[in-house]
Amino acid sequence: MAKFAHVENDQVVGVYDDLPENWTRVSNFYLLANDLEHLKTLGWYAIVKQDPEYDPVAKMAGKLIYVFTGDVVIETREIVDRDRKSTRLNSSHIT
Numbered sequence: 001m002a003k004f005a006h007v008e009n010d011q012v013v014g015v016y017d018d019l020p021e022n023w024t025r026v027s028n029f030y031l032l033a034n035d036l037e038h039l040k041t042l043g044w045y046a047i048v049k050q051d052p053e054y055d056p057v058a059k060m061a062g063k064l065i066y067v068f069t070g071d072v073v074i075e076t077r078e079i080v081d082r083d084r085k086s087t088r089l090n091s092s093h094i095t
Contacts, residue, residue: 001017001049002066003046003047005045005047005068007043010068012067012068012073015066015073015075019044026042045073047073048074050074052077058082059080059082061079062077062079064076065077
């Protein structure tokens, strides 16, 4: 499961299980894993997992989506009609 997301221009551009060893000009980037405030200044966010509520008779959980809200990245699931028609939660996400 992804723990970190990289955000550019208010869009999630990548999700990662771990921080990379090096990133741009920062060696040992992964050592910043506990400094979430500093990571935010670099466009990296810890992912907050959120299970959506839905009617399991009419709907089902689909693929994972990642939504940037301006200060946090939320991992949730797309909710899909049982007849496979998609219901998007937010248009600004990465799949």
